[in-house]
Amino acid sequence: MANVAQAIRMALHYGEENLGVNDIFGQDVGPPLGGVFTATQGLKTTWNTPLDERGIIGTAMGLALAQSRCVAEIQFCDYIFNTMDLLKIAGNTCWASYGLFPMPMTVMTPVGSGIRGSMYHSHSFDAWATRLPGWKIVMPSNSLDAYGLLISAMKDKNPVLYLKPKALLRIRGDELIPGEPEGEKELKAAIDAPLGDRSKWRPNWPKLTDYSVPIGQGKICKVGTEATVVSYGRTLPLCIQAATELEKNGRSVEVLDMRSLYPYDWQMIKASIQKTRRVLFVNEDTEVTNFAEHLLRRTIEEMFYVVEARPRILAGKHLPGIGLNPILEEASVPQLHDITNEIQELLDETP
Amino acid sequence: MVKSRVLEERLIKIYKSGEGFFWIGGPGQEAFDVPLGLLIKKGQTLDHDWLHLHYRSTPVLTAMGLEMIDGIRLMKNLVTDKHTHGRNFCNHYAVREWNVAPITSPIEVQYSMAIGTAVAQKRHGGEGITIVTGGDAGTAEGDFASCLIWASRPENPLPILILVEDNKWGISTAYLGQHGEKNISDRAKAFGIKSAVVDGNDVEKSWEAISEAMDYVRNERKPYFLQANLSRLYGHSSASGASFIANEEDCLKTFENELIKLNLITKEKIQKIWDNFQAQSLEDLETARKESPPTAESIWDFVYADSENADWRKF
């Protein structure tokens, strides 16, 4: 089974071949490296840019203005902050021109903690991203969704921010990507660049097919009846794990993967909360003006008389950074035991 | 040139009479901008030029065929404003069929977006080029350096005509408060970008300089940096009063005197041109006065392409 980085690479290949993607670019995105996480190895239209995030976003915007499809990468979301006003403009160009200039562009960037990245390779961007009207924001938590969401992003007429959870990039999926060979080794031999000299290496792409995860559509990852846990990205598999652990004690927890942060699948979330009457929102961005607070607001406004326990949020602590020492990192952003404890408390609360 | 000036002066009057909110524009840039507009390869494909303009580029667009009524509708933020539908400031135009990227208020961002259209044009081949312009003070922003760096990479030089229209001011900050370089175009030298400085108050010299620069970019598919020194005739914007500044050169007066001296036109004929545009601008204003503002419901239009729903209340 492909890992998330391989899934991204395969989606980009599909985009180059079938969706009119002309440029895939960013720092170290082209040969010889093919991306610091190998997500852009072996592709046809990749190129290396100057070390200039504003130039990268500006270039993507110019290509989008000319309606030329591109995928731009910011090497780590920790370095996207100096492009914030350009991201604002990318999000308002269609609106400002009353539809004259749609901005079909995809920007992908690795986010979050989990690789001992210390202060500047652990930032999250989802809360910031959801404050960029005009953008669509997606974040996969497994290989198949990584493939399907990126294909949807490359088809969309709007700017799409594709957040790649760093901690999951090496994690293998448990569902085959359509066209992916069965064997892990076979896939690796076909599409992973060799170590050392790669100048003569060419990938041998599998025959991939179209598979889109519609933007705005979440996924019920685990069905349950007593509480709903809503998450995305790195914390999503942890939520499934926590729910599975609690199942051993006879508890039934439903886990939802948002997959798209904006637009988002409120109907899925609402139906689940109406069923379980208890909800926990989990993500790892800092907790003050966190995106989950918007979802919590909606929960309260629309289901105040439905829920039978306080709706909760578990998110990253409101800190200036994530410290290098694992003790610091684990105390700063949600870990498995934090999630399990929080769900347990939610289940135990008596109104 | 007269048409653009009359339009700007009409817009200023609309502001001063309380019929519009804010004025910023390009009186004083006509001698450079009108030749620029006339020399542009106008159209909507990559074979045509791409324009990344700023809020003083009215003369460029007027020369390309912008009608005064369109500037007035934008100023009055009407539903009939076909550039922004009542959403943006005056002179912030957007024209899809002429490849005019939406003009936006943040200074200098057009210089990093210009890279993208130039990348597309470079790959496409042909003669289309990207033209980007802005003021002198804005060149302190990183986007300006981005443009120089990306345009001049030996691996893939880009067909960008990089313009700076230097009026010696950034709102109230004088040139020497910011620039150690003698000419801003000196910065091009470090990147091996061909450059020139031109008297942007002189129509003929501007025409020559722009033609030469455009020919180079069109044929060589490489960047060219042209700096134009020119005037800012009504101050920065309505925020600084928008009154005529008498001690700066007025390129229209200069050009008119020259044409009279060469017996190419008479004073009376010139007056007639002004009178005709004045009358047209008043007529256009009357038309615009009868038109409607946008509706409150329209705020959700085109947040996304094709007005796909973007309101979370409806998710």
Ligand SMILES: Cc1ncc(C[n+]2csc(CCOP(=O)(O)OP(=O)(O)O)c2C)c(N)n1
């Ligand atoms: C990024 C940004 N910073 C500040 C401003 C406010 N502002 C508007 S115009 C201006 C001065 C621009 O001067 P210059 O680039 O010389 O152009 P000019 O207006 O003189 O043509 C400033 C500071 C802005 N619009 N955008």
